[in-house]
Amino acid sequence: MIVDAFAVAGGYPARPVKIGHADLGAAMAKNGVDRALTMSMRAIQVDAVAGNDHVMSLASADARILPVAVVDPRAVTRLDLTIERAVAGNAAAFAFHMTAIPCPVGSLLFSRGLERANATGKPLIFVCNERGQLTQIAEKTASLGCPRVLLAGVSYHHLGELLVLLEEFDHLFVETSWQVSPGAVELLAAAGPTRLLYGSMAPLRPMRPALNMAVDADIAPREKADILGRNALRFLDLEIDAGEPPPTLPEVAGLPSLPAIDLHCHIGTMPEQPSTCIGADGMQREYERFNIEYGVLSATSAYKDDLDAGNVEMLAAVERHSRLRGSVVANPHHWDDSLRWLDLAAEHPDILLVTGNPSTTYEPFHSPLWLKLFAEIARRRLPVFYNTPSQDTFRRSPEATAKGHILKVRAAPADELAMFRQLDREMPELPIVIGHGFGLDGLELAAGSRNIHLELCTTYPEQNVYRSALDAVGAERVVFCTDLDLISPAFVLGRLWEAELSAAE
Numbered sequence: 001m002i003v004d005a006f007a008v009a010g011g012y013p014a015r016p017v018k019i020g021h022a023d024l025g026a027a028m029a030k031n032g033v034d035r036a037l038t039m040s041m042r043a044i045q046v047d048a049v050a051g052n053d054h055v056m057s058l059a060s061a062d063a064r065i066l067p068v069a070v071v072d073p074r075a076v077t078r079l080d081l082t083i084e085r086a087v088a089g090n091a092a093a094f095a096f097h098m099t100a101i102p103c104p105v106g107s108l109l110f111s112r113g114l115e116r117a118n119a120t121g122k123p124l125i126f127v128c129n130e131r132g133q134l135t136q137i138a139e140k141t142a143s144l145g146c147p148r149v150l151l152a153g154v155s156y157h158h159l160g161e162l163l164v165l166l167e168e169f170d171h172l173f174v175e176t177s178w179q180v181s182p183g184a185v186e187l188l189a190a191a192g193p194t195r196l197l198y199g200s201m202a203p204l205r206p207m208r209p210a211l212n213m214a215v216d217a218d219i220a221p222r223e224k225a226d227i228l229g230r231n232a233l234r235f236l237d238l239e240i241d242a243g244e245p246p247p248t249l250p251e252v253a254g255l256p257s258l259p260a261i262d263l264h265c266h267i268g269t270m271p272e273q274p275s276t277c278i279g280a281d282g283m284q285r286e287y288e289r290f291n292i293e294y295g296v297l298s299a300t301s302a303y304k305d306d307l308d309a310g311n312v313e314m315l316a317a318v319e320r321h322s323r324l325r326g327s328v329v330a331n332p333h334h335w336d337d338s339l340r341w342l343d344l345a346a347e348h349p350d351i352l353l354v355t356g357n358p359s360t361t362y363e364p365f366h367s368p369l370w371l372k373l374f375a376e377i378a379r380r381r382l383p384v385f386y387n388t389p390s391q392d393t394f395r396r397s398p399e400a401t402a403k404g405h406i407l408k409v410r411a412a413p414a415d416e417l418a419m420f421r422q423l424d425r426e427m428p429e430l431p432i433v434i435g436h437g438f439g440l441d442g443l444e445l446a447a448g449s450r451n452i453h454l455e456l457c458t459t460y461p462e463q464n465v466y467r468s469a470l471d472a473v474g475a476e477r478v479v480f481c482t483d484l485d486l487i488s489p490a491f492v493l494g495r496l497w498e499a500e501l502s503a504a505e
Helices: 021-031 041-045 048-061 076-088 108-118 133-143 156-168 184-191 208-216 221-235 279-289 300-304 307-320 335-347 368-379 398-404 414-426 439-447 465-473 489-498
Strands: 003-009 035-040 065-070 093-097 124-127 149-152 172-175 260-267 292-299 324-329 351-356 384-386 432-434 452-455
Touching (some): 003 041, 003 221, 035 041, 035 093, 048 065, 048 076, 065 076, 076 108, 133 149, 156 172, 156 184, 208 221, 260 279, 260 307, 279 292, 292 307, 292 351, 307 324, 324 335, 335 351, 335 368, 351 368, 368 414, 414 439, 439 465, 465 489
Parallel strands (some): 035 065, 065 093, 124 149, 260 292, 292 324, 324 351
16 A cells, blocks of 8 residues: 655646646546645645645545544634544544644744644645754653654755654654755655655656656655555554555556666765765766666756866866766956856867756856856857746745745746846857746746757756647657656656656656
8 A cells, every 4th residue: 555645635826837636536546545634725725624624525536535634723712623623534644734834833823733733643745845843843852752754845955853762762754846956765764764754745746657667766665565565554543454565566667768868967975965976986877777878967066166176176077987078167246267168168068058056156147257158158058057046036925935834946036037038138059947947937938949948957846847748849859867866866857757758858
């Protein structure tokens, strides 16, 4: 049995996607998922009582749905009603959605809601993604004697805190929806082998990427089966229903039928992410495993620290590994060094791209330095990989983030889009790949351009992103990228699989 420990159903105003009961059911059927712990988006976004009633009514007609009742501690006059109706409706668990329904852990409101929910004996789920808050919840629930607590929707940025918490608190469980890096599932499984649950946040996010990560993990088959199902039933105190482990486990879906080319990967350290930094040797092995002909590599240190030293590091890795090619980092603030590396790239057969990273230069998008740099790249007939973290500032506001339930929504501010429209007018011969794709803004930008391409790897995937891009701009303008070694190819290939590419695409 496969159980998705983190699913939703309802409406979603921030994106043109359908995430109702039928959409969740379709995703489950497509991915072979038997049960899903499901929260109502109405309960999260508008009305806990009405939303909980809705998801419990769905569950009464669909045994695949394990209803999770959302508690809103702020609605103190309806708190008892919320708890009583959820218990009467056979809710499988209670959830506190700390990102969409913010309530400080130290407040009396939160304490009252927690105490009332815990008194039912039901397991508790906390959707939270804030440093320190995870530890506060662990300590608070331990002091109250909460027997089973699931931390859900936790970013890979907090993997280190999750590992420490699993070691320190026996009542904590963790789900995997946002653990995207090579080795992340293995680290969590080692810290809490019976307390790691497969979760996806489907259908708001695609279901397969997280499923791929679980089945690709380098752990014993029995442990994989536990993560996929038995641990969730253990969390719900329903382990008696688990039955024997399945004779076969799902396989990684989406492996390329022809050797792929990855235009976005990095070598270097990410101190906040304990599972990365597999190094060039590890990247070579990953590409061999996933039928990727080569990856185009830049050095994290070249754009976060020392451009020259980082590019030297990249070049050394490329020259020692058959499945690595290079991308030099250029920076408008380090003009002479950048021009020297551009000259080398123009002559070196294994240097295929120039990477620009605006998030570490802090140069305004309307600055003439960017156009000057792009002109030098175009003069040498080199393509650009623009490694942007951009999110539109309006869509990134605290209110929008809370309502969107996604830490970051890909988009681009107006001045950044204007820069690329100017580049397309003045340098149409310059091929540009927009790293991470600019979200919905990227679809419009690329469709109206002559030589702008999109790559869509991301650690927070949205539903149907590849299909939307293919339909908007055509397969010849969409490139394959993983962002290894931050993101595992297994995660990205799961998103491609969900797009149901034709052979030609």
